[in-house]
Amino acid sequence: MGDVEPKIRMGDLSRLEQLELIDALPTGQAESQLQETLQGGMHGDLGTWQVVIEVSFATLPVLAAWLLRRRKATVVELEIESDGQGWTRHSLRIETSEQSPPDADVLRQLTAMTRIPGTDPGNPAARP
Amino acid sequence: MRSITDALTNQVVFSTPQVRDWLPELLRSEGKLPADFAPAFLHEATHHWCFSAPVQTVVTVLAMRGRAEALLAIEAATPGERAHWERRAAEDLIRADTALELYRPLAEGLATFTEFDVFPARFNRLLPAPLEWAVRFYGEGAKTERNRRPLTLAQLGQIRLGDDVRRRKESLLAQPLSCQDGGGYLAGYMTVKNLWRGSRRDGPWTADRFLQAAYRWFYEDEELVSLLLDTSMRAPESVTAIYRRMAGRVVDGIGHGEWLASEYPDHVQGTADGAAESASGLAARWHAAFAGLPIDLTEPPASGAAMFAGMASLGMQSRDLMLIGTMPCTADVRAGQARIRDGDRDLTTLTTGDASDRDGVPVTLSVYFATRGGQRVITAAGTGSALICWSTEPEWPSYPLERFWSRKTAIVPRNQSALSALVQGMRAYQIADRVISARSKELGALREPAQVDGYRRQTLAMVDDLYRECALCDVSPKQSGAVWSRMRGDGFYGLLDRDADKVRLLALAGLYSSSGVLDDEGTFRKMDMTPAEALATLRPYAKRYGVFSISDHITRPFEIPRVSCSI
Numbered sequence: 001m002g003d004v005e006p007k008i009r010m011g012d013l014s015r016l017e018q019l020e021l022i023d024a025l026p027t028g029q030a031e032s033q034l035q036e037t038l039q040g041g042m043h044g045d046l047g048t049w050q051v052v053i054e055v056s057f058a059t060l061p062v063l064a065a066w067l068l069r070r071r072k073a074t075v076v077e078l079e080i081e082s083d084g085q086g087w088t089r090h091s092l093r094i095e096t097s098e099q100s101p102p103d104a105d106v107l108r109q110l111t112a113m114t115r116i117p118g119t120d121p122g123n124p125a126a127r128p
Numbered sequence: 129m130r131s132i133t134d135a136l137t138n139q140v141v142f143s144t145p146q147v148r149d150w151l152p153e154l155l156r157s158e159g160k161l162p163a164d165f166a167p168a169f170l171h172e173a174t175h176h177w178c179f180s181a182p183v184q185t186v187v188t189v190l191a192m193r194g195r196a197e198a199l200l201a202i203e204a205a206t207p208g209e210r211a212h213w214e215r216r217a218a219e220d221l222i223r224a225d226t227a228l229e230l231y232r233p234l235a236e237g238l239a240t241f242t243e244f245d246v247f248p249a250r251f252n253r254l255l256p257a258p259l260e261w262a263v264r265f266y267g268e269g270a271k272t273e274r275n276r277r278p279l280t281l282a283q284l285g286q287i288r289l290g291d292d293v294r295r296r297k298e299s300l301l302a303q304p305l306s307c308q309d310g311g312g313y314l315a316g317y318m319t320v321k322n323l324w325r326g327s328r329r330d331g332p333w334t335a336d337r338f339l340q341a342a343y344r345w346f347y348e349d350e351e352l353v354s355l356l357l358d359t360s361m362r363a364p365e366s367v368t369a370i371y372r373r374m375a376g377r378v379v380d381g382i383g384h385g386e387w388l389a390s391e392y393p394d395h396v397q398g399t400a401d402g403a404a405e406s407a408s409g410l411a412a413r414w415h416a417a418f419a420g421l422p423i424d425l426t427e428p429p430a431s432g433a434a435m436f437a438g439m440a441s442l443g444m445q446s447r448d449l450m451l452i453g454t455m456p457c458t459a460d461v462r463a464g465q466a467r468i469r470d471g472d473r474d475l476t477t478l479t480t481g482d483a484s485d486r487d488g489v490p491v492t493l494s495v496y497f498a499t500r501g502g503q504r505v506i507t508a509a510g511t512g513s514a515l516i517c518w519s520t521e522p523e524w525p526s527y528p529l530e531r532f533w534s535r536k537t538a539i540v541p542r543n544q545s546a547l548s549a550l551v552q553g554m555r556a557y558q559i560a561d562r563v564i565s566a567r568s569k570e571l572g573a574l575r576e577p578a579q580v581d582g583y584r585r586q587t588l589a590m591v592d593d594l595y596r597e598c599a600l601c602d603v604s605p606k607q608s609g610a611v612w613s614r615m616r617g618d619g620f621y622g623l624l625d626r627d628a629d630k631v632r633l634l635a636l637a638g639l640y641s642s643s644g645v646l647d648d649e650g651t652f653r654k655m656d657m658t659p660a661e662a663l664a665t666l667r668p669y670a671k672r673y674g675v676f677s678i679s680d681h682i683t684r685p686f687e688i689p690r691v692s693c694s695i
Contacts, residue, residue, distance in 0.1 A: 014299035019621050020628040036130050038311065041191070041228060043175050043235055044132035045168055046299045046313060 006055040006082040006114050008063065011035055011048065017070060018049035024062050029054045055082070055114045064107040067094050082114050131168050133175035135228060135235070136188045137557045138447040140172045148470070151453045154265070154495045155468075155476040155506055157521040161265040161452075166284070167243045167293050169265065173258035174242040174339075176450050176499065178235055181347035185410055186356045187227045189417045192440045194220030195564060196421060198577055199433035202570040218576035222363045222583045223356055223370065229587045230374045233307050233595045234346060237316025241324070242339060244297055245642040247284045249334040256339045261497060264504065265452075285643035289636075289651060297635040301695070305599060305615040307591045314619045315592075318599035318675075318695070323381045325694060327388045335642070341388040346377060357417070367583060375594050382598050414444060432563050439560035446553030449505070454494040459508050459516055460487045466517040468493055468508055478508060478517035491516055494551075507551055515548045603674045611673050620695075624669055629655070633662055637678060637693035648680075648691050659691050666693075 013021065018032050030053045038044060053059050067076060071094045079087040090113045094106060129143035144150075144165060153159040161169060178184060194217045201213035248259050255263070266283070287293060303314040323342060327333040333341075352373050361369060381387055418437065429435040457475065459466040461483050468475045468491070475493070483489075491508040498505055503520040510516050564571065571577070596612065603611050614622040624630040633655055640651045648659040655662070659680060666678050676695040 014295050014302070016298045016302035016621060016628055016631055019302055019618055019626070023626060038130070038132065041135035041137075042132050043135055043232070043239070043311075044130045045171050045239075046296065046303070047130050 006080065008053045008055055008110075008114065009050060009079040009081070009087060010053070010076070011050040011079075013049040013051060015046065015049060018051060020070075021051055021063075021066055024066055025053060026058045026062075029056065029059050055080075060110050060114070061103070061107055064103050064110055067092070068103050068106050078113070080113055131172050133172050133179065135175070135179050135184060136191050137443060138176060138179045138184075138188075139554065139557065140176055140450050142168060142172060142451070142453060144168070144453075147453045148455050151455050151493070151495060152470070152473075152475050154452065154504070157504065163266075163283070163287050164290065164292050166262065166266065166287050167296060169262060170246070170258050171239045171243040173261050173450070174239040175235060177257040178238060178343060178347050180447060180499070181343065182353050182413075183227070183231070183347045183349055183356075186353050186413060186417075187224050187231075189413055190220045190356060191224035191228075192437075193417050193421070194218075194224060194577070195560075196418075196423070196433050196437045196440070198571055198574060199431070199436055199563070199567065200421070201574055202567060203431050203433055214574050214576040217574070218579055219362055219366065221577055221580050223366055225580050225584055226367050226370050226587050227352075227356060227374070229584060229591055230371060230594075231346075233312025233316030233591065234319065234378070235316070236311055236313045237318075237320035238339065238342065240300055240313060240317045241320045241335070244288065244293070244300075244639060245321075245324075246335040246339050247642075247644060249336055254340060256336050256343065257499070258339075259336060261450075261499065264497065264502065285645040288639050288643050289645060294632070294635055294639060297639055298632050301620040301631050301635055301638075303619050304617050305596065305612070305619055306617065307595055308588055312591065312595055314615075315595035315599045319378065319382070319595055321695065322598060322601050323378075326382055326384070333388060338388060342381075345381060345387055349373070349377060352377075363579070363583060367587070371587070371590055375590075378594060378598055382601055410444065410447070414441065432567055436560050436563040439556040439563065442549075442556035443553050443560060446550050446556075448498060448500040449550050449554065450497045450499055451554070452495045452497055454492055457491055457493045457508065459489045459491045459510075461485050461489060461516070466508060468517075476506070476519075478506065478519050480517040481515060483510075483516045489516065496550075505547065507547060509551055515551055518547050520547075600675065607673055611675060615675070620675075623673060623675060630665060630669075633657070634666055634676070634693070634695060637662060637666060637691055638695045640691060641693040646690060652691075663691065 012035075013032075022030055022032055030051055032049050032051045034047045035050050036047050038047075053063060074094055076092045076094060078090050078092055080090055081087045092106070092109050092113070131141065131143045133140045142165075146162070150162050150165070154161065179188075197213045197217035197220060201210050201217055204210035204213055242256075242258050246256070246259065248255055248263075300313055300317060304310050305314050305318075306312075307315050320342070324333070324335065324338045327338055327341075352370070355366075355369050355373055358366070358369075418441075421433075421437065423431075423434045423437050425434065425438045425441065427434075429438050455470070458469050460469065461480055462485050464480050466478050466480045466483065468478060489510060491510050493508050494506070496505040496507070497503075498520075503522060505518065505520045507518045508516050600608060600611055611623065616622070618626070620631050620634060621628065624634065636651065636655060640648075645651065652659050652662045657665070663678060663680060670676055670678050676693065678691070678693045680691050
């Protein structure tokens with residue numbers, strides 16, 4: 001990894017999803033903002049939110065659990081910055097599996113994408 | 129990207145990633161919009177309708193005149209002239225901004241109310257314009273006048289109980305109740321629901337009938353129009369007068385349902401097609417407002433102010449044209465016909481005007497809805513918005529285009545000329561904006577117009593108090609502080625103990641309640657609940673705070689027992 005702390009960026013969240021996710025994550029480890037603001041005389045439908053999450057042992061399981069609950073059976077588009085080279089786009093398939101607990105499956109995918117050790121609940125020894 | 133409507137230009141931009149998929153369908157006269165697009169369509173159509181009305185038309189005139197006056201100030205020959213135009217610009221811009229901010233939560237409230245709650249009742253003689261327009265894009269047999277009520281309760285009900293609309297409603301309920309940040313969506317929605325609920329105490333006011341009367345009550349308020357144009361006052365006196373009139377209108381509406389009855393019958397006899405301000409009315413207001421400006425638009429523009437005013441007046445021509453969607457295509461032009469293609473796919477063939485025979489001409493294909501005449505208009509325009517080909521359904525008549533500045537009404541005999549002017553008008557605002565941007569540094573240095581920001585802060589504080597009072601009108605004084613503290617930042621998410629599932633349940637209960645669907649069990653099964661469990665979850669909050677009500681009782685004769693939720 002480079003000097004930049006790895007981060008995950010997820011957009012198109014409703015206001016309720018943004019509030020729920022920010023509340024679930026450890027304080028100070030995520031930021032959010034409205035994706036588009038309306039200026040002047042502009043009116044229109046409700047905007048969507050973007051959340052940027054610092055990748056850590058504490059945040060990834062929370063995100064995995066939230067995705068499993070709110071994005072079941074979908075493909076989620078995420079952006080990840082993990083090596084100081086800018087954001088890269090990734091697709092994450094959220095599906096239930098008979099072979100392993102579903103949250104572990106989502107977490108495994110997230111861990112592989114972010115390429116940081118210690119976030120696999122099945123391998124506590126790898127924790128930093 | 130959000131779908132937006134600009135209150136000043138009345139231009140609509142629908143945002144949907146699937147435009148390329150569904151726009152070709154609209155090229156057929158009987159082509160329909162996709163069902164899941166209906167909520168967004170109803171939301172923006174409501175804005176477009178309201179912004180065509182006298183109040184917002186005058187706000188637009190003031191905002192445009194204020195900009196022209198500011199440009200006159202920076203182009204003035206003497207300090208005295210500069211001070212004169214600065215003062216006038218400041219007064220116009222402050223009034224326009226005050227009205228815009230006072231109305232913003234109401235505008236969003238009416239739009240979300242149409243999106244989530246309004247449906248066409250069978251026995252009403254007059255559909256509110258947004259529903260009338262929706263019928264043109266959704267209805268079976270929409271071409272015949274006798275068979276124009278096919279956007280049924282069942283259709284809308286099912287759409288509203290779908291996942292997309294539920295998510296939109298959940299998002300609305302989690303908005304801040306405060307209007308300081310975020311546009312006042314929730315406060316506006318709750319105010320409109322309370323207005324509607326108040327009206328129902330006095331009679332069987334269906335949501336569509338209520339919407340029609342509310343539009344007239346707020347957006348056709350001639351006394352407010354007079355105040356906005358009253359030259360005998362200056363800010364802050366003018367700002368106070370505008371606020372008092374608008375606030376009085378909202379508070380009177382909340383307290384007494386009879387205002388609806390006084391508004392509705394007049395409107396039934398009025399404009400049947402839902403088009404609000406007539407073209408002549410708009411032109412007359414425009415002429416009167418600009419009469420004192422030293423600008424002659426019959427001459428080529430000699431100054432930035434003249435260029436801005438000319439483009440703004442041209443843009444006014446297009447206020448009744450609602451853009452439904454646009455996509456890049458190519459056109460093969462041969463012998464008066466143009467074959468429009470998207471890559472290898474033939475989309476349609478349109479009649480051309482003066483375009484010479486060519487292949488592979490890059491064009492922007494657009495579908496508009498002409499709200500005044502009810503036409504579906506398809507155009508393909510080349511570089512610089514030059515119209516290459518078009519079609520209208522039904523046929524476009526010889527259209528009276530108003531020459532705002534020469535005060536003559538010209539009947540334009542040819543479709544091409546009329547449509548060209550309208551399509552060019554859509555672009556004229558962009559040019560007007562560029563004139564402002566090019567002088568932004570000098571405009572920013574003007575002292576008097578800089579007061580607008582200060583007045584806006586004061587207005588937003590007043591807006592917060594007004595809509596808070598109306599949104600929470602049924603909350604007891606004892607609970608009022610606690611409710612405000614819970615809802616100010618996070619709306620119902622704060623009220624319902626920051627439990628997202630409860631907000632989802634409340635959104636579903638509200639949508640079910642207004643959907644007309646009779647399937648309590650099936651609806652709440654989506655959240656793995658029985659109707660009784662849903663009631664048991666939400667009722668304690670309803671009782672404790674009084675912000676909303678929920679029941680499964682019959683409240684009116686002939687009703688079938690079903691879950692009913694006020695929000």
